[in-house]
Amino acid sequence: MDAAPDSSIDGLAPLERQVVDFFVDGVRVLGLPRSIGEIYGLLFISRSPLALDDLVQRLGISKGSASQGLRMLKSLGAVREASGNGNGERRTYYEPAVELKRLVGGFIREQIRPHLESGQSKIHRLAESARAEDDPEQRKFLEERMERLEQWMRSGGRVLPILQKLLGQ
């Protein structure tokens, strides 16, 4: 109906749109859904904290997406509730965590460690099956491969904390 101050078609100024797209690409590399990138991106480029409804309106996504996206971002430690809405406001506002250390830490904790751990126990079971093999040659081969897998997992376990430390600067 009328020209908004700095945007109109989708509620985002050109720079905001570019930043949001940047994060959309970014989270796809990490295997996270598009909406996660949109939400985090908009929070990242916003000077003041935003509420769920702001995200819905400015990004043009559904309430469901916004709610689930915020939940995941919270679990990753990538957004926090903004302090200071103690009096009249019931609505909660969110702001992004911008420290790389924190983001990487959350991602490792939520997305990598669980897989690493379930992987380790699966390999343990596989190694047992391998030791039960009859043919000695085949058994030797299987044990060697299982040992290789265990080696990979150990490397992974060793590297993660170092990675976190290196990124915390």
Next chain:
Amino acid sequence: MDAAPDSSIDGLAPLERQVVDFFVDGVRVLGLPRSIGEIYGLLFISRSPLALDDLVQRLGISKGSASQGLRMLKSLGAVREASGNGNGERRTYYEPAVELKRLVGGFIREQIRPHLESGQSKIHRLAESARAEDDPEQRKFLEERMERLEQWMRSGGRVLPILQKLLGQ
């Protein structure tokens, strides 16, 4: 028609099935398609190199999937052509690369670096837009955020080689 030595329903022995599933899970974490995990997994647990047709038959996947999957695995440096089919054989056989260093190196080179680099140039352009902002307060905010992004990218660039070195043991 008849009972195969160690398998029949899907061409995979139980242990093989488990290993293949393990890799299917593994590659999903990395954002790669299922067939990649199936192919690499079967090669990993096979004592002798396999040809495209072996993969098709034992995994029950299409020739197209096998061909594309092998192409990607080759580009990642995760499989190599087995030497020693110089005389009668035209068919090429594949074996897995099992050194973690090599696998991680290929993944970084093919999947991470390109994104990191395109990300860096996008940020560069964003930072320019930010410097063109009129309102000084807003400009200061945007420049700070863009500086943060550049910081992330620099950290990423610094950490990758270290990561490769740490995993090469």
Next chain:
DNA sequence: GTTGATGTTCATTTTTATTTGAACAATCCG
């Protein structure tokens, strides 16, 4: 307790990614 505002859940729809398969090379050999 009623109303209104905020947020969540989850079955369904939509979108995106992957697989298929048939047509098309390429290569070898008689």
Next chain:
DNA sequence: CGGATTGTTCAAATAAAAATGAACATCAAC
């Protein structure tokens, strides 16, 4: 050549993932 074998490509089909939206909670203020 001509036919058999091996492998690739890519439009269409299928499967998997994500988004939607309406019904359902929660809570605060009156």
